[in-house]
Every structure is written in structure tokens, then in C-alpha cells.
Amino acid sequence: MSITRVEITPVAFRDPPLLNTVGVHEPFALRAILQVTTDAGVSGLGETYGDQAHLARLHRAADAVLGCDVFNINELRARVAAALAADTTQGGHGMSGMVTGSSTTDRVLSPFDVAALDIQGKLLGRPVSDLLGGAIRTAVDFSGYLFYKWANHPGAAPDSWGEALDPEGIVRQARTMVDTYGFRALKLKGGVFAPDQEVAAIRALRAEFPELPLRLDPNAAWSVETSVEVGTELAGILEYLEDPTPGIPGMAEVRQRVPMPLATNMCVVSFADVAPAVAAGSVDVILSDHHFWGGLRRSQGLASITDTFGLGLSMHSNSHLGISLAAMVHLAAATPNLDYACDTHWPWKEPGEDVIRPGALEIVDGSIAVPTLPGLGIELDEDALQSLHQQYLECGLRSRDDTGYMQSLHPEFEPASPRW
Numbered sequence: 001m002s003i004t005r006v007e008i009t010p011v012a013f014r015d016p017p018l019l020n021t022v023g024v025h026e027p028f029a030l031r032a033i034l035q036v037t038t039d040a041g042v043s044g045l046g047e048t049y050g051d052q053a054h055l056a057r058l059h060r061a062a063d064a065v066l067g068c069d070v071f072n073i074n075e076l077r078a079r080v081a082a083a084l085a086a087d088t089t090q091g092g093h094g095m096s097g098m099v100t101g102s103s104t105t106d107r108v109l110s111p112f113d114v115a116a117l118d119i120q121g122k123l124l125g126r127p128v129s130d131l132l133g134g135a136i137r138t139a140v141d142f143s144g145y146l147f148y149k150w151a152n153h154p155g156a157a158p159d160s161w162g163e164a165l166d167p168e169g170i171v172r173q174a175r176t177m178v179d180t181y182g183f184r185a186l187k188l189k190g191g192v193f194a195p196d197q198e199v200a201a202i203r204a205l206r207a208e209f210p211e212l213p214l215r216l217d218p219n220a221a222w223s224v225e226t227s228v229e230v231g232t233e234l235a236g237i238l239e240y241l242e243d244p245t246p247g248i249p250g251m252a253e254v255r256q257r258v259p260m261p262l263a264t265n266m267c268v269v270s271f272a273d274v275a276p277a278v279a280a281g282s283v284d285v286i287l288s289d290h291h292f293w294g295g296l297r298r299s300q301g302l303a304s305i306t307d308t309f310g311l312g313l314s315m316h317s318n319s320h321l322g323i324s325l326a327a328m329v330h331l332a333a334a335t336p337n338l339d340y341a342c343d344t345h346w347p348w349k350e351p352g353e354d355v356i357r358p359g360a361l362e363i364v365d366g367s368i369a370v371p372t373l374p375g376l377g378i379e380l381d382e383d384a385l386q387s388l389h390q391q392y393l394e395c396g397l398r399s400r401d402d403t404g405y406m407q408s409l410h411p412e413f414e415p416a417s418p419r420w
């Protein structure tokens with residue numbers, strides 16, 4: 001079952017002006033869609049970041065994996081690693097400066113791993129979750145991911161979500177999320193306003209949704225002292241506090257002084273980070289993300305590590321389409337120690353704007369039923385792929401740059417970590 005062809009199609013889909021500590025989302029989010037074909041005529045799908053530098057690496061890896069057996073993921077990884085061995089360039093990873101230390105090989109391997117598992121599943125007539133050890137749940141819980149946001153991108157009409165720049169706006173947004181999707185946990189992307197305003201937003205959410213677990217993630221926007229102040233104020237209110245401050249040592253210090261668990265998708269982003277973070281006692285919960293942890297099998301390796309060290313496991317998300325969501329659902333279904341509802345940016349997408357045919361993945365009562373069809377259980381919509389590719393060609397964006405976009409509108413904006 002060897003790989004005979006890899007097609008890589010960059011696509012762009014509309015994205016609202018969501019704010020974060022490094023800037024604001026641009027009008028389009030970029031992704032790359034991989035179609036991997038075998039000599040058996042069966043093909044599989046993968047989805048990853050669409051930044052230009054990443055695309056160049058994907059193409060180098062694509063040439064290197066031709067002829068590789070789709071059942072031999074170890075060889076797949078070795079070939080990707082060899083193809084990128086001489087690559088010492090940094091950046092272009094699609095995460096806007098927030099997750100810089102992840103492994104280049106693992107980021108590039110990820111969509112090939114997912115596509116190979118999709119093919120294996122189709123050949124065997126089994127869903128990907130079976131290939132990962134079997135689904136231990138029939139549906140996967142997701143959290144409602146709240147963002148401060150403008151009403152519209154400059155020059156464009158307001159989107160249906162409206163503005164959210166204060167606690168009332170955030171509560172309104174949360175109400176829409178909960179009423180529409182039934183989410184049973186909420187996460188607020190912070191690091192946008194001064195910490196007291198974000199504390200007020202969390203308190204407002206707690207008053208409106210007394211039963212729902214709440215998380216706050218300022219993406220390392222706070223100093224150790226600010227993190228301790230916020231953590232102390234929000235005692236008993238947060239399920240976990242995510243990346244309050246930069247770095248393994250800073251997180252370790254905060255962890256000693258705040259009552260709630262600390263989570264990260266910033267100071268532990270590759271296997272190389274795990275030992276130092278565990279030794280320093282930096283975190284209680286690691287957010288996995290198959291897009292930078294090397295695909296589904298390596299993410300399960302991470303799950304074993306968190307299990308071994310008694311750490312919690314959650315799941316991180318960036319703006320994504322349906323192939324990524326399907327992969328996340330299969331992984332989460334087959335990971336027994338996934339202790340928390342997963343993040344997803346899915347509700348922020350324009351309904352219907354996707355590369356997969358609708359219907360396979362729906363958020364109902366805050367969770368997504370695990371597909372039971374062979375492979376990922378989704379189908380590529382070729383026309384939609386072409387139209388999102390056309391949108392990519394026309395939108396002019398070639399790399400995610402939240403900071404540059406913000407500075408083009410507010411030249412005085414300076415991202416700093418920590419900012420407060």
C-alpha cells in the first residue's frame with residue numbers, strides 16, 4: 001500500500017476579527033489540505049497550517065514520502081525528518097508567534113499521519129478511532145471558545161456575532177454559544193484587556209452560568225506577580241488557568257502560588273519540553289494538539305506521558321476546517337485519559353464554508369458523535385476545495401500575521417509577553 005501521489009492545496013476561509021494578546025485575526029484563516037493517494041487507488045485526507053514556509057516544507061516532505069507504505073508510520077516520520085534535516089529556518093508555523101518551540105518534523109508529519117490513518121481505515125473498513133485502540137466514548141465534548149472581538153473587520157459589514165469588548169458582550173456571546181451548541185464548558189481567550197477587566201468578564205460568566213466549568217487563557221500576557229494576583233482572585237471559579245505567564249520557570253513559580261490547576265499549550269509544545277516542565281513542576285494539564293505533536297499516534301504518546309506523571313490532558317485548537325475536526329474527534333474518542341472538554345474554533349467559521357461535505361460532524365449538546373464510517377468518516381467536497389483555494393489565491397494572505405494586521409489598523413499596538 002504505497003503512496004503514489006500527494007496533492008497539497010492551500011485554502012482560505014473567512015474568519016471574524018477575534019482578538020488575542022498578539023493582535024487580531026485577519027479576514028481569512030489559511031489552511032493546507034492534503035490528499036494522499038496509494039497504489040491501491042484509495043486516498044486519505046489531512047489538514048494543517050497554510051503558511052507559506054510550512055507549505056514549502058510540506059512539499060519537500062511530500063516528495064520524500066512517495067513509495068512509503070501507509071501502514072508504516074515510523075518510516076513516514078523518518079522520511080519526513082530526513083527531508084527536513086537541513087531546514088534550520090524558523091517560523092511560518094501558522095500560530096502567530098504563540099507556539100514557537102514545537103518540532104518542525106512533527107508539525108509537517110501530522111497531516112501525513114492523519115491521511116495515512118484515513119487510508120488504513122478505509123482499507124480495513126474501520127474508523128480511525130479503532131486504529132487508535134478503539135473509541136471509549138461515542139461522543140466527544142467540546143468547550144465554547146469565547147473571544148473578545150470587534151463587530152466587523154474594517155470596511156466590512158458586522159458579522160452575526162457582533163461586538164464583544166466587555167463583560168456584557170462576552171456573556172452575550174457565551175449565551176449564543178451555549179444556546180446554539182449546548183456547550184457544557186467555556187473558555188475565554190484573554191490577554192487582550194487589563195487583567196481586572198478579564199477577571200470581571202469571568203465573574204460575569206460565573207454569575208450567568210453557575211454550573212459550567214470556566215477557563216481563562218491570556219497566552220502568557222501576564223508577569224508572575226500579575227498571574228498570582230489573578231489566580232488568587234479567581235480561586236474557586238476556574239477549572240484551570242491556561243498559560244498565564246511565559247516559560248517553564250515562570251509557570252512553575254505561579255503554580256506554587258495559585259490554587260487552581262495550570263494548563264499549557266505554550267510552555268510544553270514538544271516532547272523535548274516534557275521532562276523540564278515535569279521536573280520544575282510547571283503545569284497540571286497539557287493541551288495536546290495533533291497538528292504540532294506529530295499526528296494522532298504521537299499525540300497518544302503524549303497522553304501516555306501525562307497519564308504516567310499524573311497530569312491532566314486537554315486539547316488545543318487553532319482556526320480549522322472539518323478534516324482537522326474529524327481527526328480531533330477520533331483522537332479524543334480513543335484517548336481514555338482525556339479529562340476535559342476539547343477546544344475548537346469551529347463555531348467561528350462561516351456555516352457551510354468547509355472542504356468536507358456537511359453532516360458528518362455536528363456539535364449537539366456540546367459534543368460531537370464519533371464517526372463510525374471507515375477512516376475519518378468524512379468526504380471531501382472537490383468543488384468546495386476549489387472554491388476555498390480560489391479564495392486563497394484572491395485573498396492575498398500568505399502567512400498568519402495577527403500582529404501585523406493589528407498594527408496596520410492601530411500602529412501603536414505592541415505585543416509583549418508579559419504585557420501586564
Ligand SMILES: O=C([O-])[C@@H](O)[C@@H](O)[C@H](O)[C@@H](O)C(=O)[O-]
Binds near residue numbers: 020096189219265318
Ligand atoms: O486563535 C487564537 O487567537 C488563539 O489565541 C490561538 O492562536 C491559540 O493558539 C490558542 O487557541 C490557545 O489556546 O492558546
Ligand SMILES: [Mg+2]
Binds near residue numbers: 219
Ligand atoms: Mg492556550
